[in-house]
Amino acid sequence: MTDQKPPASGMVLSCMPLAVMAVVMVVDVVGGPGVGLLPLVSLGPAFSGLVGGWRRTAVIGVVALGLCVGLGVYDGLFEERRGFAALGSVVGVTGAGVAAAVTRGRREAELASVRSIAEVAQRVLLRPVPLTAGPLQAAVSYTSAVAEARIGGDLYEVVASPHGVRVIVGDVQGKGLAAVETAAVVLGAFREAAHEEPDLVGLGERLERSVGRELDGERFVTAILAEIGADHDVVFLNYGHPAPMLVRGDGSADFPQPSAYALPLGLEAPESGGPKPYRVGFAPGDQLLLYTDGVTETRDPTGRFYPLPERVHLLKDGDAHGALESLRKDVVRHAAGPLHDDAAMLLLRYHGHGEGKSAPIT
CATH class of the missing domain: 1.20.58 (Methane Monooxygenase Hydroxylase; Chain G, domain 1)
Incomplete structure (x- = not known):
């Protein structure tokens, strides 16, 4: 020693x-x-x-x-x-x-x-997302609330499947190794089912069954699933997760909401029937930001929540990774100190390359 x-x-x-x-x-x-x-x-x-x-x-x-x-x-x-x-x-x-x-x-x-x-273990669990998938450019940011541990319960993945580019961003209840174990269950099921299930609802049902088998009924996962095909649309399934931010080519922003929010994964009631898919236009020049509540619930010293709609201009950077890094730094500045919760963000840019082709990953 x-x-x-x-x-x-x-x-x-x-x-x-x-x-x-x-x-x-x-x-x-x-x-x-x-x-x-x-x-x-x-x-x-x-x-x-x-x-x-x-x-x-x-x-x-x-x-x-x-x-x-x-x-x-x-x-x-x-x-x-x-x-x-x-x-x-x-x-x-x-x-x-x-x-x-x-x-x-x-x-x-x-x-x-x-x-x-x-x-x-965290790096194996949250492996790097592809730089491009079909017509999309992807960038990801993860900020842990416990910098020394560098471990948490937020999760994300991008899969280019035969059925389109499929994405998940989620937030496991709790922190530490138990949260990472739950995140591993969700991501493992998603990576397999994303290639096999022909529609997004079937994918969501597979996730619900996997989580229901593995969890003890006290833990749950909020998540949002997205599927981007070649028809200039994105389909969402929302399991009690914050609404995504859709930034149009003209700089305007919208937060598409489902007609009714479903329970998080692991809490589904038999009579609920699960979330209903909803479709939103997503065309070349648009951007889609999926995030966890660690972003929007970040408070400044006065208790004010992070104003994400007011920060759309930070995503104007021509480089997706640079734009997302600017947004991450702004969240940290808003907190004026360590974050109280993990914060994950996944930015998808529709650049139009690869339309009509199988979705390659580079």
């Missing part, structure tokens, strides 16, 4: 052990043996054990022990018990500090390993 160099933000804590010992030495030399501060030399290795590695703590302990011996001789404290008590204090605290540093280092290594595994 090796010690790690402290970051710049921890320089004060890193220097504190030496500073404390220097202060004790100066006060002891100036004030004389009557001050009785010699045992406080042990604060050096104590502080080092909190912020440094075990090797550094041991070195600080050796320095503290030498300082204690020097000051004890200078003050004549070894002629009585006080000098030996101070030495015992330094040795004991140094031993405890080294043990604490070793334990902390092991826990930090374990945590780093868990985070690395979780990050790999």
Whole structure:
């Protein structure tokens, strides 16, 4: 195990052990043996054990022990018990500090390993979407509410199937590994059914059955499915998810809503019959933004929600990825700090290339 160099933000804590010992030495030399501060030399290795590695703590302990011996001789404290008590204090605290540093280092290594595994799992789960699919150009953005973990329950996928380009964006209730497990179930079912089901309603029913088998009845997933064919239309199925934003070629924006919202995946009531598909025009020059509620429910310091309709101009960038990155940065600026929920966005641009062909992925 090796010690790690402290970051710049921890320089004060890193220097504190030496500073404390220097202060004790100066006060002891100036004030004389009557001050009785010699045992406080042990604060050096104590502080080092909190912020440094075990090797550094041991070195600080050796320095503290030498300082204690020097000051004890200078003050004549070894002629009585006080000098030996101070030495015992330094040795004991140094031993405890080294043990604490070793334990902390092991826990930090374990945590780093868990985070690395979780990050790999997230990358496997949310693999990169294709740059183009049929007549569409795609870009995606994912911002985790827990930056250190880089893991959450938002999901997205783009599949170029024989039945058109099919898309899903969803949001799993909850966070952490349980949410990722649920997202894996939904995405696995979607990736398979997108190629096999001839219509979007059948695809949605397959997802509902898969989620119903896997979930325990307490978790659910809001999701929106979209299918873009060659007829300049997009068909939606909405499972309790925020309405998509459709940006026309002239810059105007609309939020197409279903006639009635359905329950999220995992909560379907037998009598509900599931969501009803609805069709909206989607032609070359148009853009479609699918997102999770982590975007629209982001609040600024005054409590105001993120005004997505007022930010349509941010999507004018000729590069889809650049436009989506501008929107993501604006969401973060609006929050003026860490987001309180994961925020996923998927931007589809109808550029018109590949119309009438099987939907290639590049």
